[in-house]
Structures are given as C-alpha cells and as structure tokens.
Amino acid sequence: MRRSRREFLWRTAGGMLAAGVARRTSGTGTGTGTSTGGGGRYVDIHTHLGQPWFGLEPLTVDLLLKWMDEHSVAQAAVLPLVSPEAYYYPVTTDFVLRETKAHRDRLIPFCAIDPRTAGTHLPAHQSLVDMLKRYVDAGARGFGEHKPRLPIDEPLSQKLYAACGEVKLPVLFHLDNFANMDQPGLPGLEAMLQKFPGTVFIGHGKGWWASISGGLEQSDLQVSYPEGPVKPGESVVIVEDVVTTGGSSLAAIEKAEAFGLKIRGVLAIIDRLEGGRETLAARGYSLQTLLTIRDFGLEP
Numbered sequence: 001m002r003r004s005r006r007e008f009l010w011r012t013a014g015g016m017l018a019a020g021v022a023r024r025t026s027g028t029g030t031g032t033g034t035s036t037g038g039g040g041r042y043v044d045i046h047t048h049l050g051q052p053w054f055g056l057e058p059l060t061v062d063l064l065l066k067w068m069d070e071h072s073v074a075q076a077a078v079l080p081l082v083s084p085e086a087y088y089y090p091v092t093t094d095f096v097l098r099e100t101k102a103h104r105d106r107l108i109p110f111c112a113i114d115p116r117t118a119g120t121h122l123p124a125h126q127s128l129v130d131m132l133k134r135y136v137d138a139g140a141r142g143f144g145e146h147k148p149r150l151p152i153d154e155p156l157s158q159k160l161y162a163a164c165g166e167v168k169l170p171v172l173f174h175l176d177n178f179a180n181m182d183q184p185g186l187p188g189l190e191a192m193l194q195k196f197p198g199t200v201f202i203g204h205g206k207g208w209w210a211s212i213s214g215g216l217e218q219s220d221l222q223v224s225y226p227e228g229p230v231k232p233g234e235s236v237v238i239v240e241d242v243v244t245t246g247g248s249s250l251a252a253i254e255k256a257e258a259f260g261l262k263i264r265g266v267l268a269i270i271d272r273l274e275g276g277r278e279t280l281a282a283r284g285y286s287l288q289t290l291l292t293i294r295d296f297g298l299e300p
Contacts, residue, residue: 040072046145046172046204047076048091049099061099065106075105079145079172080112085179086147097138110142110172111135115156128163136167144172144202152180153188161192165199174205177222182207184216232260240268243287246276253285273300 050058068076080096081087093111100107113122113131122128132143143164150157152175164171173180175189182188186207193201207221230236238252249266256263265286270293271277277287293300 040068040074042071042073044068044073044076045202047078048081048145049078049096050091061103061107065103068106075108077108077110077142077172079110079142081145081147082112083114083146083148085149086145086174093135093140097135097140101139104139108141109139110144111140111169112144112146113160115146115148115150115154115160118156118159125159125163128159129166132163132167132169136169140169142172142202143169145174145204146171147174147179147205149179150181151188152182152186153191158192158195161196161199165196170200170202172202172204175203175208175221176206177218179205180207182221184211184218184221186211230259230261233262235262235264237264238266240266242270242272243268243276243280243289244272244274246279246287249276249280249285249287250283253283 047064048059049061049064064076064078067073078096078100079091080093081091082093084090093109093113096109096111100109111132113128118128122131132140143160146157146160148154148157152173157180161171175182175186189201189203206223210216210220210223236256238249238256240249243249243266249268253263253266263285265288266280268287268289270291271287271289272293280287
C-alpha cells in the first residue's frame with residue numbers, strides 16, 4: 001500500500017497535541033526556569049543545540065532563544081543526536097536536558113536512545129520503558145531525533161517504538177537512503193504505523209519530504225522536496241487556520257474533489273466550536289485541531 005506524506009500527515013497530525021509536547025512547560029518535569037520573550041506565533045518541532053567540538057562554535061541556548069525571538073517562535077523542541085551516523089559528534093540526552101532546564105517554558109527537550117542499545121544493554125521491554133521514564137521525569141517530552149543507519153522497520157527500532165508508545169512519547173524520525181531506510185511508497189513506515197497505532201510518529205528528512213509525490217524511484221528518497229502539482233487520484237487533507245462553521249472547508253473540499261483528489265479530512269489550528277466539526281461530520285469528513293477556544297479560556 002502506497003503511503004504519501006499527505007496520508008501520513010493525516011495519521012500523525014496533532015502529534016504534539018496528543019503527546020502534550022507544546023503544552024507541558026516549566027510547571028512539569030524538573031524545569032523551573034523561565035526566559036524572556038516567548039510571545040511568538042510558532043512552535044518549532046525540530047532544533048538542535050551544539051556542543052563544543054573540534055574548534056567549532058556551538059549553538060548555545062542564548063543564541064537559540066535570540067533566533068526564536070527574531071523569528072516569532074514561542075517554543076522549540078530541542079533534539080539530541082545519539083546514533084553514531086546521526087552527526088559527527090554526539091549530542092546527548094543529558095546535555096539537552098541540562099541545557100534546557102532553565103528555559104522549559106520555551107525549550108522542550110526530547111530524549112533519544114540508539115536502537116542497538118536494545119540489543120545489548122537494554123534488551124528487555126521494561127528496561128527501555130524504565131529508561132524512557134527516567135528521561136520523562138527529567139523533563140523530556142518526545143523521542144528523537146531518531147536517526148540510525150538502519151531500516152525504518154528494524155526490529156531493534158521496533159522495540160523503541162513500542163516503549164515510546166507505552167510512555168506516550170512521540171517519535172521524531174529522519175528518513176532517507178542513509179537513515180531509517182525505506183522503499184518508494186514507504187511500505188516499511190506503513191507497516192510500523194499499523195503495528196504501533198498507539199505511538200505518535202513525526203516525519204522528517206529527504207525521503208519523507210520527497211514522498212509527498214508518487215511515482216518515486218529509490219534515488220528520489222535522497223532528493224528532498226518534490227516538484228510538480230498534485231495529480232488526480234492522490235489523497236490530500238484540507239488545512240485551515242481556524243474552523244468556525246465549516247463553510248470554507250467544504251468549499252475547498254468541493255474544488256479538490258472536482259479536480260479528482262481524495263479527501264482524507266480537515267486539519268486546523270483552532271476550532272471556534274461554532275458548528276464546523278458537526279457540519280463536516282454530517283458530510284462524512286473528520287476534523288482534527290490542535291486547539292479549541294476553550295484552551296484560551298473562552299466559551300462558544
């Protein structure tokens with residue numbers, strides 16, 4: 001079964017919400033500090049801090065926060081890199097937890113375990129769960145960047161997917177021809193989505209972005225962004241900023257279906273709770289939103 005990015009996005013949309021990533025701030029875990037700024041419009045789900053190494057200037061917390069302020073980013077997930085293929089030096093989970101501790105209102109730490117550890121030092125499911133819980137207790141709110149030079153359906157990685165599902169950590173993975181490898185159409189990823197329905201996956205990497213398009217060859221999974229328009233018969237989602245009555249979503253659906261596209265559902269940032277969800281449901285379309293007006297203390 002061919003899985004495009006559009007279909008996968010529908011399966012994983014709201015991953016941050018489902019895992020409570022962006023909503024758990026300095027009042028959770030061990031983070032107690034705050035930072036200035038944070039009034040931006042965006043959440044960046046993928047950033048890294050740099051440890052000093054081999055004479056290179058590191059990307060520090062202060063520099064990251066400065067960049068966030070300049071680009072209207074309210075919060076950012078900070079990812080370790082622990083697999084030997086992931087980077088030319090390790091960025092450890094402990095480093096990420098320590099560096100972000102004073103700024104948990106804005107910097108959301110993730111954790112990572114190289115999957116080969118599941119075949120050596122942490123072979124039992126419970127041992128992986130216990131390690132992940134230790135990271136969660138220290139403030140981690142997600143797992144990744146998961147970037148080993150192994151197939152996406154590697155049995156050792158599957159142990160991690162299962163453990164992350166149990167402790168409710170979303171898995172942010174990098175996919176191309178050198179990390180979490182798969183075939184065109186991403187059949188390995190599709191199998192993982194079906195096998196671990198309780199685990200939230202967040203896609204990243206050249207092979208992931210290239211899979212927006214169909215008709216790919218293996219080399220295309222190392223090319224990144226595809227070219228060309230969507231084609232009749234492809235599956236898509238309708239993306240809105242705000243849903244009120246659902247009228248604009250239905251108008252977009254009608255045009256997309258007239259072109260020959262298959263509608264998987266509607267995604268939006270905010271549901272105003274003014275009947276849009278019910279209107280869409282009556283026509284057979286589901287709606288997923290990151291927030292409702294109740295998240296802002298408002299009632300319809």
